[in-house]
Amino acid sequence: MPTLKILGSASGVPTKKRFTTSFVAGMGEGYYLFDAGEACATHLVRSGIPHNRIKAVFISHMDPDHSGGIFMVVQLMELTGRTAPLKIFVPPEAVGAVRNYFRTVWLFPEVLRFKLEILPYCEGRPVYRDRNLSVRVWGNQHLKRRLQSRYPKLKLESYSFLVRGGGKTLVYSGDIARADELDPLLNGKTDLLVAELAHFKPEEIMAYLAGKKIRKIIFTHLHPDLDNQERRLEKMGDRLLGKSKLAVAHDGLSLGF
Ligand SMILES: [Zn+2]
Numbered sequence: 001m002p003t004l005k006i007l008g009s010a011s012g013v014p015t016k017k018r019f020t021t022s023f024v025a026g027m028g029e030g031y032y033l034f035d036a037g038e039a040c041a042t043h044l045v046r047s048g049i050p051h052n053r054i055k056a057v058f059i060s061h062m063d064p065d066h067s068g069g070i071f072m073v074v075q076l077m078e079l080t081g082r083t084a085p086l087k088i089f090v091p092p093e094a095v096g097a098v099r100n101y102f103r104t105v106w107l108f109p110e111v112l113r114f115k116l117e118i119l120p121y122c123e124g125r126p127v128y129r130d131r132n133l134s135v136r137v138w139g140n141q142h143l144k145r146r147l148q149s150r151y152p153k154l155k156l157e158s159y160s161f162l163v164r165g166g167g168k169t170l171v172y173s174g175d176i177a178r179a180d181e182l183d184p185l186l187n188g189k190t191d192l193l194v195a196e197l198a199h200f201k202p203e204e205i206m207a208y209l210a211g212k213k214i215r216k217i218i219f220t221h222l223h224p225d226l227d228n229q230e231r232r233l234e235k236m237g238d239r240l241l242g243k244s245k246l247a248v249a250h251d252g253l254s255l256g257f
Contacts, residue, residue: 001256002027002166004192004208007043009220009249010227011198018251020065021221023172023194024049027165028132033057034161034172034194037067041076047252052077056128058135060174061143065221070098071105075187078112085115089127089135091157092120121159124217125130126188133165138184141177142199168192168257171214175199179208190214192257194249196221202233206240216257217241220249 003026009019020037024044031054033040044051051073059067070088090098099118102109109116121127126134143156160182163170168191173182175196186193190213195205197219200244209217219233226233232246237246247253 002170002191003051003254003256004194004218005047006031006218006220006249006253007040007047007223008037009251009253010037010065010221011196011221012063013224015224015227017078018222018227020068021196022053022066022069023220023249025133025163025165025170027163027168029053030055030130030132032065032072032133032135032163035060035066035174036068036070036073036170037065038072041072042070043251044073044076044133052080053084054086055084055130055132056135056246057086058079058128058137058161059088059090059094060161062094062170063143063175071102071107074102074107074112074116075105076228077114082114085117086121087117087119089119089121089126090161091155092122093155093157095120121157133163136162138162138181140174140181142175145177157209170257179205182208186212186214188213191216193217195219197226197233197248198223202226202236206237207245210240214245216255217246218249218253218255219246228233 005024007022008019009011022040025032121137128135137159142158161172171185173191173195
């Protein structure tokens with residue numbers, strides 16, 4: 001059965017009980033890291049996930065609450081004897097900068113004991129596929145809405161994910177500008193939706209999700225105002241989405257789907 005492990009469930013502001021955004025999907029014999037907010041390397045160790053079986057990392061966009069822990073993940077792998085190759089997917093406009101930053105922190109790809117590839121997303125076909133799963137991405141407006149008027153020449157790339165594996169479908173919103181940006185990802189049956197809850201009112205995104213063919217919804221990337229609102233949100237979910245369909249993430253949450 002595919003599994004989900006939440007490593008960090010905060011949004012841009014960590015709280016006393018939440019680190020920034022990161023989760024691991026387990027499919028087949030492989031593990032896949034989605035976003036790498038710090039302190040995901042620490043959480044990987046504490047969770048007991050065999051991090052050297054992580055086959056690929058998918059960074060939704062370069063905001064630090066999604067990317068800031070990736071260098072420690074690679075250092076952890078190097079210092080614990082990893083030999084298996086690792087692919088890290090980042091927005092195309094960030095590939096050069098991320099490759100340079102790995103060199104800046106002395107993680108030269110040519111001296112690591114494993115093959116490290118920093119790769120760009122492309123839309124319209126699976127960006128990654130192995131015998132456990134396939135991953136497709138859709139660009140969203142999260143960064144454009146915030147920054148485009150000031151930086152009109154930048155691409156401001158940010159992505160949402162459709163993951164298929166083990167007969168199951170997982171959708172991860174990443175950070176989005178509008179709930180209906182998820183339309184193309186939710187037009188079939190979805191076994192698990194991992195959705196951010198920092199850029200909407202909870203009732204707004206629940207109204208959008210009501211009636212969609214989704215078996216289980218996890219809200220993560222919580223706005224700090226919602227830090228201690230888990231029960232209220234889950235009760236609202238019972239009312240608006242259906243009994244026990246919604247769970248609010250906490251750091252360390254594990255489930256099978
Ligand atoms: Zn974010």
